[in-house]
Amino acid sequence: MLKNQNFKYLWLGRLVSNAGDSIYYMVLSWYILQITKDSFWVGLINFAIFIPNVFSFVFGHWIDRGRKKKALMLLETGQLVSVAMMALTIGLGVTSPILLAILAFLAASFGMNTYAIQDALMPKIVARKDLPSAQRYMSFAYNGTEYLFNAVTGFLIQLFSTVTLLLMNVVSFIGAIVSFWKLEDVEKKESLKQEDEGSFKTNLxxxxxxxxxxxxxxxxxxxxxxxxxxxxxxxxxxxxxxxxxxxxxxxxxxxxxxxxxxxxxxxxxxxxxxxxxxxxxxxxxxxxxxxxxxxxxxxxxxxxxxxxxxxxxxxxxxxxxxxxxxxxxxxxxxxxxxxxxxxxxxxxxxxxxxxxxxxxxxxxxxxxxxxxxxxxxxxxxxxxxxxxxxxxxxxxx
The missing domain is CATH 1.20.1250.20 (MFS general substrate transporter like domains)
Known part of the structure; x- marks a missing residue:
């Protein structure tokens, strides 16, 4: 599968992006617990990270009508900026759990539809007969990195500061953006102006x-x-x-x-x-x-x-x-x-x-x-x- 250059860059982008996601979720929860000594704020952070996914369907129309390569790069950039602001906030000594919850909400809002975009893009870059094989690779990118980094993050927290770990996340998002940038924009070869399917409201x-x-x-x-x-x-x-x-x-x-x-x-x-x-x-x-x-x-x-x-x-x-x-x-x-x-x-x-x-x-x-x-x-x-x-x-x- 990795001989397919478009799939290789899509897979690598997902791999490094997921590594970043896996780290900052756990690091932020741990940091909040340490500064507040209250599990309520841990619950709030996890709620802020989870709740955007309920509204994922709102963006389906735009995903189908837009260029998916650009969308992936834009969403990764949004995650990068949100996590960078977390690192800056903590680095400046601002220990506001509400502010961190808002930034976590923003990061999750940008990240929630990256999976849907990649799954929708897959049939355009992978032959139908290769879809199961492609999904095995993507499943490793989704699950493998999550399990690995969930396992090692506890050790990383002991070795590095919260700011350092969040900056590692920023680097991972940069890597994902570069990888997605190398994707061939296959949709340029197609007409994105499909028959008029109505407005956003009618397609919601x-x-x-x-x-x-x-x-x-x-x-x-x-x-x-x-x-x-x-x-x-x-x-x-x-x-x-x-x-x-x-x-x-x-x-x-x-x-x-x-x-x-x-x-x-x-x-x-x-x-x-x-x-x-x-x-x-x-x-x-x-x-x-x-x-x-x-x-x-x-x-x-x-x-x-x-x-x-x-x-x-x-x-x-x-x-x-x-x-x-x-x-x-x-x-x-x-x-x-x-x-x-x-x-x-x-x-x-x-x-x-x-x-x-x-x-x-x-x-x-x-x-x-x-x-x-x-x-x-x-x-x-x-x-x-x-x-x-x-x-x-x-x-x-």
Whole structure:
């Protein structure tokens, strides 16, 4: 894939940009906790970073109508300026958590649609048959750097000052801008003046209507929203599982195990499955096997066996991450990809905090084991839904 120069620069840009994202999220949360000694401000920072994604769909029309190379460079520049202002603010000794929350909101607002733009650009620079392979590389750029830097940031915080680490982020954004700048502007060769599709106002919810119109895409997005609701609950229960076992080390091992499983699944696992079956059958089987493994993990929720169980389960989760995107890139008209990707992101993101809130309230009544049984059973049901839908199960490139 890296012989394709456009894809290489797109992938490298995402790789270094994600490294920057991963560092500043954690560094800022840690810094806020140190200066305020109040977890409320940590929650506020995370809210400020999360909330822009709910409104991702608003920008879908502009993504489809504009030049995606320029959009990527503009958004990376916005992130660069926002993080540079954080470094300047802290360097000058201004310890205002409100100001830092505002800057975090700005950085997240610029960064929220970079994934959608890249996914919408992919069919223009990669042959249809190579989309799954391209997605494996992008999944490593998305997940690999995040897991790696989440793991090492704790050590970096001990070695470097907050300002130094934020300036490292600025350098990573500069690297991403340079990489995106080297992309060939493929859209110059096409007419960006497609038939008049109406104003921004009439296209505001076009992504949702396109999802509704395509039954296969609607099922994937709907099931993805349900899955995110459950993952919101899993964020709560993994802390409870560690607490039940009386050690924060269990929490670290759980998150590391799941991260490693997802990374292996999205690279080696996805490539292995691609040799033997179509994308539709891979999505169906991987989804079902993830559900089965989660159910089995429920039997070990009160022992260290849960670490191995969730790690194995996430091998199959990583595979589903890779094979879902080509469904959108093939079944959705290219002129609507930006709208659909942003609408899907808005729908999915909103379910995460809802799940965390719901299971946070009812965790006193639902044990860790029963939550995992429920989680796995619902995922298995999603696999059956995919199997019953011919457009999904029989999908291939």
């Amino acid at each position: 919810f076009k992504g949702f209507s396109e999802i509704w119109r395509n039954r296969a895409i609607l099922l994937i997005v709907s099931c993805g929203g349900l899955a995110n609701f459950l993952f919101g609950g899993l964020n709560v229960y993994q802390v409870l599982i560690a607490d039940e076992q009386g050690s924060a080390i269990i929490l670290g091992l759980l998150t590391s195990s799941m991260a490693i499983g997802t990374l292996i699944g999205s690279t080696v696992g996805a490539a292995l499955f691609a040799r033997f079956m179509s994308l539709g059958k891979t999505l169906t089987l991987a989804t079902s096997l993830y559900g089965v493994c989660i159910v089995i993990s429920g039997f070990y929720a009160h022992s260290v066996g849960i670490i191995v169980g969730l790690g194995i389960a996430n091998l199959f989760l990583g595979i589903t991450h890779v094979v879902q995107k080509p469904f959108f890139q093939v079944l959705v008209p290219e002129k609507h990809l930006g709208k659909v990707f942003t609408a899907a992101a808005s729908s999915g993101v909103a379910a995460l905090p809802a799940g965390s809130l719901f299971f946070g309230i009812f965790s006193d009544y639902i044990s860790s084991s029963y939550f995992l049984y429920l989680f796995g059973a619902i995922y298995l049901m999603i696999g059956i839904i995919y199997w019953k839908n011919k457009a999904i199960f029989q999908f291939h490139l």
